[in-house]
Amino acid sequence: MAYWLMKSEPDVFGINDLAQRPLQTELWDGVRNYQARNYLKSMQVGDLAFFYHSNAKPPGIAGIVTISRTAYPDPTQFDKHSPYFDERSNPTDPRWMSVDVTLVTIFEHLISLDALRAQPALADLPLLRRGNRLSVLPMAPSAWEIINRMANMPVSHA
DNA sequence: GCCAACGTTGGC
């Protein structure tokens, strides 16, 4: 089993939107970066991912989801009316992938980006590296545990 | 709204 971090803008689709979906499950669409796409392809059912709110005030980790369906062609790439439409993608050889995610936990308090940066043990976290723009990132088990502990603390660390 | 960082595109 592997650990991940997946970014979404809460103004577009946040963790509370996921909570309101049937079975608290939704496809994760719109990934248009090859490296992030390759991470999606390697996900297995049962993998866990932090749900990160980007372009938010404040940005941070809002909760945990599990991968409930492995990668399949992202339908929005073929939808002319979707902002994610890609005219160069071919149905016989789809360029972009989705997975399904199912809600596991909404953290009582968002773990803010500031709080993450304040943890010396997370100094090497890819998420915190300058200029990182990948919307799907792998997480080392050690980092996963540290952040999980932060989530379970009674007081926020921002 | 600004802008640094970075990926992609396309001319050559």
Add this chain to the structure above:
DNA sequence: GCCAACGTTGGC
């Protein structure tokens, strides 16, 4: 294959 131009991400 190089690299300038351009578009996007995402924190601030």
